Amino acid sequence: MASLSTTGAAISRPAYFEFLLKPSMLEEHLSQADPDPSAIDLMTQMVCNSLKRTASEQCIGNHVDVMLMQRKGHMLVVLPLRILTHLNYDVQLLLDKLPLEMCDPLLNYLLLECLGPLAAELTPASFSLDLATLLPHQVHAASVYFRYVLAAVVASRVPRPPQHRNTPLNLPGMSGEGTSEYREEREVLLAELSSKGDFAARILDSLVVGATQVMAPVSTSFSLSVPNLGAAKGSTHNFNNCIEIPLQQFKCQVHYDLGLFYFVTERYSDANHHFTQAKELFAGLPEKTDHCSVCPSKLRAYNNSCSAICGRSTPLLQRTLLDRFTHATTAVNYQGLLDVLSQDDLTHELPLYLRQKLQVDLMAAPPHTTTQGLFFQVCCHNVMRCVLEEKVWDPRFPGHLVTAGKQGALFLLQLLSSKVGQLSSKQRPLVHQFLMCINVQEGVSAVLVPSLMATAPLANLFSHLEMLDMWQGVEEENQAKLMRQAMDVNYGVELLDDANLIWELIHSHEPVALRRAVTRYVASKQQQQHGQSGNNHKDILDLHDKWEIPSPIRLTLTRIPSTLHRYLVSIFVAKAQLLLQSKSWVESCDLLDAALKACGEVADGERGEGGRLYKMLTFLKLSHNIHKWIHSLPHTDDGNSLASEAKLCLMTLNGREDVVPWISIMNWCVMCLVNARDWGSLVTILSGLQMPSSSVPLMSFLRPLLETAHILDSSPSPSTHPHLDDESFPRFWKTMVKIMDTASQHRKGQNSKPIERYSETMGMTEFLELVYILKEPTCLTLLTSCLGALYNKLLGEPSAEVHILYPHLWSSMTPSKESDIATVREALSAVVQHAIKYFPGADHVSESVAT
Secondary structure: OHHHHHHHHHHOOOOHHHHHHOOOHHHHHHOOOOOOOOHHHHHHHHHHHHHHOOHHHHHOOOHHHHHHHHHHHHHHHHHHHHHHHHOOOOHHHHHHHOOHHHHHHHHHHHHHHHHHHHHHHOOOOOOOOOHHHOOHHHHHHHHHHHHHHHHHHHHHHOOOOOOOOOOOOOOOOOOHHHHHHHHHHHHHHHHHHHHOHHHHHHHHHHHHHHOOOEEEEOHHHOOOOOOOOOOOOOOOOOOOOEEEEOHHHHHHHHHHHHHHHHHHOOOHHHHHHHHHHHHHHHOOOOOOOOOOOOOHHHHHHHHHHHHHHHHHHOOHHHOOHHHHHHHHHHOHHHOOHHHHHHHHHHHOOOOHHHHHHHHHHHHOOOOOOOOHHHHHHHHHHHHHHHHHOOOOOOOOHHHHHHHHHHHHHHHHHHHHHHHHOOOOOOHHHHHHHHHHHHHOOOOOHHHHHHHHHOOHHHHOOOOHHHHHHHHHHHHHHHHHHHHHHHHHOOOOOOOOOHHHHHHHHHHOOOHHHHHHHHHHHHHHHHHHHOOOOOOOOOOHHHHOOOOOOOHHHHHHHOOOOOHHHHHHHHHHHHHHHHHHHOOOHHHHHHHHHHHHHHHHOOOOOOOOHHHHHHHHHHHHHHHHHHHHHHHHOOOOOOOHHHHHHHHHHHHHHOOOOOOOOOOHHHHHHHHHHHHOOOHHHHHHHHHHOOOOHHHHHHHHHHHHHHHHHHHHHHOOOHHHOOOOOOOHHHHHHHHHHHHHHHHHHHHHOOOOOOOOOOOOOOOHHHHHHHHHOOOOHHHHHHHHHHHHHHHHHHHOOHHHOOOOOOHHHHOOOOOOOOOOHHHHHHHHHHHHHHHHHHOOOOOOOOHHHHO
């Protein structure tokens, strides 16, 4: 019985030809909750079989056979259109679920059956139709077809993840030997649709402006009766039986589709117009619409993008916040920035990462600039935005508040009080919680509470008892400081709960406070091991997922028996690495000094690990100092001592790849000597320097660059130098050509050879990373001259050549056929912009090169 029921279930799934024999089954089948086969499956099978019918089939047999074949062909066209009515003519659904080769004939059928002979006039080659004469159902059919044309063009320009298409048939050419022909046919179809894109956009523009009524045919509108011989297409259909589409939904959908088409074709002004129209229409639509599938979040995103791109010609105050923010960050003294941030605190339109990046840039600014006061004001705005959005705010803010003093506290409270009247009932408790949280931090009460009590809108958020407790904290602060100082003498264990302890370990960056916290943490961990009370304590580096230290240092630390010193060095190095990323040089070096001090306390007899660890920390501090010095160039001259340390480091690690702790230390040392212009040491050291394998591309580039730079620097007049025929210049030219060739091959996707682990040629990414830390004027002069000469030779147009210095150096050189002019131009622009940034008045840089 089981087998019989299974067979019966299998037989119950109707085939597509059963609907041809009994068309009344279609409505009953599609009205099911989950029809099998689905509407998409049936539509695909019918359209596919309608395409397979050849002219010979229609001509075989007697008159009766011919009539039967015509009826079958007509039904294979009409029944898919009836199914299409059940899908509400959803163009995007068709493109997602059907192959393009099925969508195109289906929507052509719709156009032919609804417009009849007029369809032939809706082509770019023979367009002569007055669109105002179209009937309401013909307006709908034309709009569906031309919306499909635009949607296909958009889909071809913007790749998306492949959609699941439940297609039970193998289309002609989709398998076996016909795959390449199938792809060629698809490309031909896409090319044909792309050529009709602008025409389709013009038709839809006219329809959306002139349409006064739009009617969509329903299932019964399409008749199964075959037109008589000589009758027009669609003459048997009943288009009086249609449903009216709300004009607002129709226009919103068409404006959105036009906006997408103009956006991907980079006509942003037209796109902005249509997205703005669609946004205004969408605001008046009901929550659920049957004939408009516009996604509001995508519509808003596209509209904002177009507004930002097209906002250059509009007044500044009428532009989007993103455009105003970009303008303010590039203006003199950041004019208008605080107004933009103040408005965004409540609207939340700006991406939060842009505001955080601005804060990091202001924090890294030199101390003598006028941005120090602005830095704290930006911190206040960013913290307020995070508080109101219920996101994690910067844990360093209490420290910034203490540094800013009473004036900083007053600015923060005035900013908060100006927004209190605009806050919701949910946001007011968030501000209250934030102020209570920062008040418990050391040193904050003295600067915050007096101003808070005098600020009426904010003071109303607190009860009388809360105010008394906060004021009592101000009076007790001096006494608490004295107690903590007494306990810090011998790094004694302070009895605080685990939550405060962990908070101090994660958020503090002051070496003495960190040492005290680590001491308490180790003591608490030892108490736990002896069976006393206490929570489970992890390894100290597991407390924060962003704490990372170089692997050689971590491996060496595992061999240090002393838990206290192991944890001290770990947390000092981890926090120093984090501060280095935010360019907090002073605090980073202070923590590394504390790590060296803790390492010096390790007993010498502990298997010699203390000495090895001390040397690694010295190397790490050296790389930090070099990083800081290069970043401050050319406004500093403090490079002689660093160059001496770098030479000593290179001589120590030369040829000993097994003891190099991390490769970047040697690279930083070499770049220190380059930027210090220590030509004598460079010639001596680099000639006998044996770098690790991964540094081969760097040295293959640097050696010819430094040789030619040394020749150029030592010559009073390069145009008359007697050694310009030296092999150094051709060698440097070949090196640069190889780099550009490799980058061009990767850019064109022509590099079919497997990439070696350590290639001798530097890639474009590594080349640009090196350029950004290269601030030696002679080397930058050579790079701009060589790349400019290569660009001019590839360009081959004397009238369009860029101006370079020393063109005679490269007059006999020839470019490679593999070099791509766009890649060379990109590299040249990056080098020139970098040189202009650090040497704005230098003669080796020309603004015309970067344009």
